[in-house]
Amino acid sequence: MASSKRRRRARSRISKNSLSRIPIRLNVLMGIVILMLAALGMQLVKLQISQHDKFVAQITSNSESTETEKVQRGMIYDSTGKVIVANKGSKAITYTRPKSVTTSDMYHTANTVGNHLQVDTKTLSKANYAVYYIQDDKRRAKVAAALKNPLPSGSDAYIAQLEAYVQKHEAKFPLTKNQENKAMLYQKMANAYALSTVYLKETDVTDKEIAEIGERQSKMPGVKVGLYYTRDYPNGTAMKSLIGSVSTSKTGLPDSSVNQLLSQGYARDDSVGTSYLEQFYEATLRGTKKKYTVTTNGKTDKTTKTTLYAGQAGNNLRLTVNSKFQADVQKILEEQMPDGLTQGAYAVIINPKTGAIYAMAGSYRDNKTGEKTSDPLGTINRSFPVGSVVKPAMITTALLNNVITTTNNTITDVPIKIAGTATKASYFNTDGSDSIALDIPTALKMSSNSYVMQLMLKMGGLTYHSGMSLTGLDSNVWNKMRNGLGLFGLGQMTGIDLPGETSGVRGSTDSDHTGNTLDESFGQYDTYTTMQLAQYAATVANGGYRVRPHVVDAILSRSAHSSKSTVATSIATQVLGTVGWTKAERDLIYEGMYQVVHGSGYATGTGLKDLTPEVYAKTGTAETTTDGEDTYSSTAISFVPNANVAVAVAIPGISSQTSDSVSIPMSHAIWKAFWQDVENKGSSTK
Template sequence: MQSPNRHGGGRARRQSMSRIPARLNILMGIVVLMLGILGWRLGTLQITDSAQYKQAVKSADTSIEKANVQRGVIYDSSGKALVSNQGEQAITYTKPRNVTEQELYTVANEVGKYVTIKTDRLSDHNYANYYVLNKRHAKRVAKLSQTEAAPGTDAYAADLTNYVERHQAKFPLSASERNQAMLFQKMVNAYALSTIYLKEEDVSQEEIASIGERQAKMPGVRVGLYYKRESPSDTDAMASIIGSVSTSTAGLPENSVHQLLTKGYSRDDSVGTTFLEAQYQDALKGTKKEIEVKSNAQGESTEKTLYPGQPGSDLHLTINAKFQADVQDILKKNIPGGHTQGAYAVVLNPNTGGVYAMGGVNRLASGKLQDDAMATINRAEVVGSVVKPAMITNAMLNGTISPSNSVLTDQPIQVAGTAPKSSWFNRNGEQSIPLTASDALMVSSNSYVMQLMLKMAGKPYSKDMSLANLGSGIFQTMREGFNRFGLGVDTGIDLPGEVTGIRGSTSPDHYGNALDESFGQYDTYTTMQLAQYVATIANGGYRVRPHVVQSIKQHAKDNDDTTPLETTVNTQVLGTVGWTPAERNVIWEGMRKVVHGKSPFVTGSMLKGVKPAVYAKTGTAETTTDQASTLTYSLVSFVPDADVAMAIVVPGVSETTSTVNQTIAQQIYEAYWKDVESKSNVKDN
């Protein structure tokens, strides 16, 4: 029998359950109603009111645009402008933040009616993209390509563009259409809010007037200025030092485009691509002008300058352009014929490292001469006996000899497994004479420095001795000594592309080359390294960094009376030799004797007539050029207690012109005292 309570409880549950579906129905109805309202509103926003809201966005559009400024000017040490800027009228385009390809197409077509540009860089993709933006063209391409994508979709546009790109010959563009397509390519490739050049060269007054009168139909298109680098014709000798700047047409250099883009550059910005223009890009480029542009619903815009921009800073060089040109002419005039590969010279201030001139001439395979000042830092040669002052200094620093105990007898060196090696004046031992360190420099004794090397290695010379157990450590000892002066290491010059030269092998089968290393016949060095080396000797033992920029001066703004900020490049000491005054005097005395000594075997006597008097060390290295035996002639020189030192290298010369290094040095000194400094400022020693 069922309990009354249980019966009553079941009735209550049935009543409760009957009420739940009613609540759910009401809730579901509310949800459906809300979804319907939301769907209607979305439809209204996307379809009915789409144009209105787009226009509202545009009507309140505010953007910050950037405009280029003048690049810094480069001056020589006398204040002569070597490269400046020539402002030319140009047609520019600033891409809005929200713009469609169809809108760009319309603007490009309008601009193309009045502006003609080169079309040789029109890409196949942009050709096709431009072509199918024409609705009539698009229908024809759709029919031929049999695309299944719905018109107006991205897939539809992609199919048509790809088809035209693959079958371009079927869809020709007229000359005027190609012109418009090129303008379209420039616009579509620009970044939002960036300003690019549509045309920067040979812009006619008619084109400028046409753009100015119709700017309402060409949003973003304006008449602006394009700054082109310009150099006087009498500064051609500086071209290979100053370098080049990219054009807006070529765009950013391919090897650094991504890096520059991350720094805020536009693809068509002009940047330094080589040498000084590249090395000092950050200083020369300046800071772009910033303009706030507001657009209203009617397409009208107003501009407000937020920042006037800062022109690039000016570079003031240590190089004297007149002297540089004279050095180039001297090298060209004196470079020997035959297999001679080039002639190179560096003249600098040994106390500050400031470079007065760095001249270079290459002989091409055709025989034509080519200016190449940068070869003084990126071309290394075996240079011969000019390294002997460093070698003798190293021996003194290592205790092998001393200023008061340095006598060794010059004699041919014969070791097992190695051909006899001797000094140029003592091939057969007939001139075997005792030499002090300074006398060894005077007569350029190979035997003397080879014997020093063996003593430094702990194996004093004896005839027919073996070098099998010499060890590679002696190479390191010699190279460390050379490095103190700047030989075989970076000089630190403020130019890109410097090389340090090639170091020969130190394996056991090359132990015999330690003899060659001692007199400069193994490792290779650049002319700039030789210049830093002789500067270190001249200034008392301080290795200073060579530099071609003396100061960086902020460009003065118009109507600004404040003194522009100027940064001077200070002398930078990279290291010291660590010798005593007595040890330094051994080297100075030896280099004095090279020019003014009494021995019949002095090697620099041609420089004896140069005034003020110079100290020097000549060098000769045996080389092979085009399978012919040749010689590389070198020379390092300085004027005691003065501000000038010099290095010269002439590779691939025949023996008949063995004094070419001294001839060049004579003429360069004459030019220096004429172009740079007066002789009256220097006491003759």
């Protein structure tokens, strides 16, 4: 009993002590809360009373942002100063995305603009359709009600769930035509990044739209009336297939390079060169955007612009191409191109001393329909076997490899009979009845296949005899031939200032193709482009240095305050290599090419004999197959020594029944046009 009483007294003491401590803790907590409330109250008084004016001033103070404005793209002139590509400006409605703007802000702006501006909605994406749709509270609730397992509302995942559902069930959530118009405007705005400018509407903007937008710009943050420039061709579009194309605000930046261009400061709807000259010289033509600050007065909501940089229109280009001559050459190719299986006709006219291109024309022919298409770029991206036109370079290669000399170069033309291969012979000596001794000039005049095949065998360590085997032929002869031809540009990238150039196709050199070394020696194996033929002709004509061809003569800079141009950069002559022959070796090649035109007997280029100044030339015929039928390529290179012009012509896929002199009449017509259009120094004919 006594112990029971002691336990009750102990519990009583513990209970009293606990109760006595609780009020103390509560008092401490209450004190802390009171202090915090007092501090908050004091801060509230400070904000609303002592600092009231400061914050009101901040709210009503000016806000400032930096924006950019597009400039005109550079113009393009031909060699005579004629405008080939200009710019045409039209009224447009633009949107410059503010630095800090929410999707809700853009939604409201798009809705306001959409009441006064109609745009094409064909490119409205499903994603932006959905984003726009759920911006409205009632429409968002409708979508949410349709979800079976909605995620927690308000989260990013929830918004993504709503958007995905609308995209998948778009028919359930229709927009009116007016709403689709506003959704399209929203999409255009959303595609802009901060402070960049995009076009909301760049063509067919009505006066009413301009007036209504202009009157309400203060209610449409970032929306302005501006100018949209498109490429214009005041002298026709004949050269557009050489000049290339520029993207529009509708097509946007090319998918293949969009990320790279965005990193360089382009907006998604900026114009950018997408092909040929427009693409190659994009950095020159694009210019530098105008930059300015826009200050908005917080009290009056009025904005003022301060120019930071006036902008610089793109630099102009002056071409080496004479547009009239280009058109005339194109016409010659199209009119003189044979029918049948012919696949096209191509020509390049070049200045051998500088590499300047006077004309590069081409016409591709569909040999099934006969339809012809302008194809000047075919001169750099279409290649084919070119035949005997390579013989001056092949004979030079033999001279450089010391298998013949300027005083010891006579070889008898005979049919070449190699064990295991078909007999190969010159066209004038197919059966061996006209086997004659030839030196370099005569071999070129008569276009002897046998002569260059025997040179190839000598470079490969063999001497020809009937029925011989090629087993002991040095396989390095492939490199010797290709390196020698490459000194003139054959089989090499020419380096022209245009994208898309090909170096041609090189045939296999394994042991199963040893016999093709014979074909390689007279242009029947590897394939070459017409531009390579032109570079080759220029190298022979200028005495032996290979120049880089170019179609731009100069870059012309433009002042921000003037439309006048001054030469900023002249394209200098660039020598890519030299042949390394002696004057005596070169003179033998010249004599042979002179005889091709002015010789007698088997001379293959006498159709150019009446031209003045006197022309030197080499023709070529390469056997090919087209659609299972025998065809051939007809080629020719020609030049006037010490003159500023050389001509290369190629016509692939000609039906075997057609005369093999096709390249000579074309060359003749081109020479006449050159003296008339470009240089009035020749009488064209004697």
